[in-house]
Structure formats: C-alpha cells, structure tokens
Amino acid sequence: MPTISKTPHKVAIISHTLGSGGAERFAASLGFIISGLGYEVHNIIVNNVVDYEFSGILYNLEKEAKNQSWLQRKIQKGSLLKRYLDDNQIDTIVDNRSRNIFIREWLTKQIYGPRKVIYMVHSFRLDMYFPKLIKAARFLYADAAKLVCVSKAIEDQVKLKFHFKNTVTVYNSVDFKDAIYDPAIEKYGDYLLYFGRFDTNVKNFGLLLDAFQRSEIYKTGFRLLFLGDGPDKDFIVKTADKLGISSNIEVIAFQPNPFAYVKQAKFTVLTSHFEGFPMSLIESLALGTPVVSVDCESGPAEIIKNENNGLLVENYNTQALADAFKRFASDGNLYDICKTNAKNSVKHLATSTIAKQWKQILSE
Numbered sequence: 469m470p471t472i473s474k475t476p477h478k479v480a481i482i483s484h485t486l487g488s489g490g491a492e493r494f495a496a497s498l499g500f501i502i503s504g505l506g507y508e509v510h511n512i513i514v515n516n517v518v519d520y521e522f523s524g525i526l527y528n529l530e531k532e533a534k535n536q537s538w539l540q541r542k543i544q545k546g547s548l549l550k551r552y553l554d555d556n557q558i559d560t561i562v563d564n565r566s567r568n569i570f571i572r573e574w575l576t577k578q579i580y581g582p583r584k585v586i587y588m589v590h591s592f593r594l595d596m597y598f599p600k601l602i603k604a605a606r607f608l609y610a611d612a613a614k615l616v617c618v619s620k621a622i623e624d625q626v627k628l629k630f631h632f633k634n635t636v637t638v639y640n641s642v643d644f645k646d647a648i649y650d651p652a653i654e655k656y657g658d659y660l661l662y663f664g665r666f667d668t669n670v671k672n673f674g675l676l677l678d679a680f681q682r683s684e685i686y687k688t689g690f691r692l693l694f695l696g697d698g699p700d701k702d703f704i705v706k707t708a709d710k711l712g713i714s715s716n717i718e719v720i721a722f723q724p725n726p727f728a729y730v731k732q733a734k735f736t737v738l739t740s741h742f743e744g745f746p747m748s749l750i751e752s753l754a755l756g757t758p759v760v761s762v763d764c765e766s767g768p769a770e771i772i773k774n775e776n777n778g779l780l781v782e783n784y785n786t787q788a789l790a791d792a793f794k795r796f797a798s799d800g801n802l803y804d805i806c807k808t809n810a811k812n813s814v815k816h817l818a819t820s821t822i823a824k825q826w827k828q829i830l831s832e
Contacts, residue, residue: 487519621766641822647727666698679789
C-alpha cells in the first residue's frame with residue numbers, strides 16, 4: 469500500500485461505491501469540489517463498483533480484501549481502512565455511507581479515531597442513516613463535526629427526532645456544462661424520461677407506468693424511456709406488458725453520462741416514495757429540460773416551482789400525475805414557460821456556490 473507524503477490538509481470521502489446511485493454520484497462530484505478548494509482528496513470505496521469520474525486518489529477496499537470469506541472480508545476491510553487513514557495521515561472524513569447498524573458504526577467510529585468527521589444524510593428515510601434507538605444515534609453522532617443534510621426537510625426532521633445541534637443543509641450541486649446532442653436518440657421521437665436506479669421500492673415505477681398508461685399520451689407518439697440499472701428492470705418490463713404499453717416503453721442500460729438523453733427529453737419524471745435532494749431533477753433543469761415530479765418527502769418541493777420550471781403533483785395520485793403528463797404534452801404555452809425557466813431555476817445550486825458552503829464546513 470503506497471504511503472503519500474503529508475500535505476496541508478487531506479480529506480477522505482468514504483462511500484459504498486462510486487457507481488449507479490444518486491448518493492454515489494454526489495460523492496464523485498464532491499471530490500471535484502473539494503479538490504478545487506485545494507485539499508487532497510482520497511476516495512475510499514467499500515465495494516468494487518466505479519462508474520463515475522472522480523477527482524483525487526482511489527482506494528478500493530474490496531480489491532484489497534481478496535480471497536476471504538464474507539466475515540473475514542468485513543474484518544479485513546476495517547483493518548485496511550484504519551491503516552490507510554493512518555498511513556496517509558487523513559485529517560478529515562466525509563462519511564457518505566448509509567449507517568443504521570449500531571455496533572458496526574460504533575466500530576467504525578473507533579477506526580476513525582479523533583479525526584474530524586462529517587456525516588452525510590441523503591434521504592428522508594432516517595432509518596437508513598441512524599440506528600432506531602434515539603439514544604444510540606445521539607451516542608454516535610452528537611459529537612460529529614457536522615451532520616450535512618441535503619434538504620431542509622431532512623434537516624428539520626433530524627433536529628426534531630434527535631435534537632442534534634450540529635446539523636446543516638447543503639444542497640447537492642449541479643454542473644451547468646451542456647450535453648452533446650446525439651442524433652441516434654432521434655429514433656425515440658418525443659419521450660419522457662426516468663433516469664436513475666431501477667429500484668421500485670424507492671422509485672415507485674408502478675405509479676409511473678399506471679399514470680403513463682392512463683394519460684394516453686402514447687397515442688400521440690410519446691414514449692416513456694427508463695435509463696439506468698438495478699434489481700427491478702424485469703418489474704418495469706412485466707408491468708408495461710400487463711398494462712398493454714410495452715411497445716411504448718424503452719429500457720436503456722445504465723450510462724455514466726446520460727445527459728444527451730436528458731437534454732433531448734421532452735421532460736423528465738420522478739415518482740418516488742421518498743427522496744433526499746434528487747440529482748435527476750436538478751441535472752434535468754440545469755440542461756433546460758422541465759420536470760414532472762410527485763411531491764414526495766423530501767426534495768422535489770425545494771426544487772420545483774409549480775408551473776414555472778415543472779409540475780409538482782400530489783404523491784400517489786395516479787390521475788393527477790396522468791393529467792400532468794397530458795398538460796406537458798398538449799399545452800405548449802405552459803411547457804415553453806417551464807422550459808424557459810428551467811436552467812435559471814437551479815442557478816443557486818451551481819458548483820461555485822455550493823463550494824463556498826463546503827469551504828466553510830471544512831475550515832471550521
């Protein structure tokens with residue numbers, strides 16, 4: 469294991485992977501932000517998945533913990549992590565993992581030692597990030613340097629439940645680089661797009677497919693595209709078949725850079741049970757593509773200005789969602805307003821702005 473010479477400040481971003489999910493995409497983006505602030509960045513991943521570009525040094529615990537049983541690998545990864553943090557004299561840790569098992573997180577806290585630790589909270593589902601027992605959660609995190617929540621709704625919920633004093637909201641940032649036009653995508657005609665992980669327990673594809681079928685906009689040539697990967701590709705295909713809309717659905721494999729599809733979509737959609745601060749919505753708007761989203765907890769209500777940059781509808785209301793699809797498909801004036809306002813509506817999430825908040829957190 470190479471040892472890197474000491475520099476003024478080193479930050480390790482620890483994630484499960486650097487692939488497929490919104491939290492993982494956030495970790496890759498954060499590395500670029502922190503590098504841009506002059507810090508040396510170490511990306512430490514627990515499992516061997518790397519799809520996104522990253523800035524800094526990569527340390528892959530899964531690759532290092534070879535030829536071991538499941539339990540042995542777990543133990544070895546902890547040992548390797550501690551050695552890496554010590555050998556490379558890491559000053560600050562940004563923990564980007566889900567963290568809800570008390571004993572594991574207590575052990576992890578021993579590995580981190582006296583370093584400054586910043587814990588990310590990416591979802592309104594707090595049971596993904598905190599143990600069930602409030603006392604256990606407070607024992608683990610009350611002395612953290614910061615608990616960074618990606619939406620105000622999440623921070624409010626964390627404060628209400630645990631009474632922490634060390635919380636802050638920092639929205640996910642968005643890159644305003646334009647996407648390259650891809651003429652090959654023209655074959656899909658007019659389409660609405662979901663892009664992200666195929667996990668219906670979170671993303672509620674049943675609602676999305678039901679609303680698309682009920683809207684009947686496919687009869688005027690609209691298609692519904694799914695771009696990504698995950699465990700529920702078969703669910704999408706089978707549900708579309710049951711609804712009789714298979715010929716109007718397309719499932720496209722995950723791509724690290726999906727932005728040509730986003731740019732060329734009529735609009736993008738989100739129908740989740742819950743979220744944090746969904747990257748797909750802000751990335752879509754930054755590319756000038758309006759959005760239709762359910763008002764789930766949390767994130768969409770802090771991003772979408774209804775009838776200004778997109779349409780925000782009541783969650784679990786199939787007819788309301790179908791009506792929103794129909795409005796964007798048929799009301800050119802409304803659509804043009806939302807499309808015109810899309811990019812400017814997320815200007816406050818530009819990397820340069822969010823970087824200032826991270827500079828403050830890291831320097832405290």
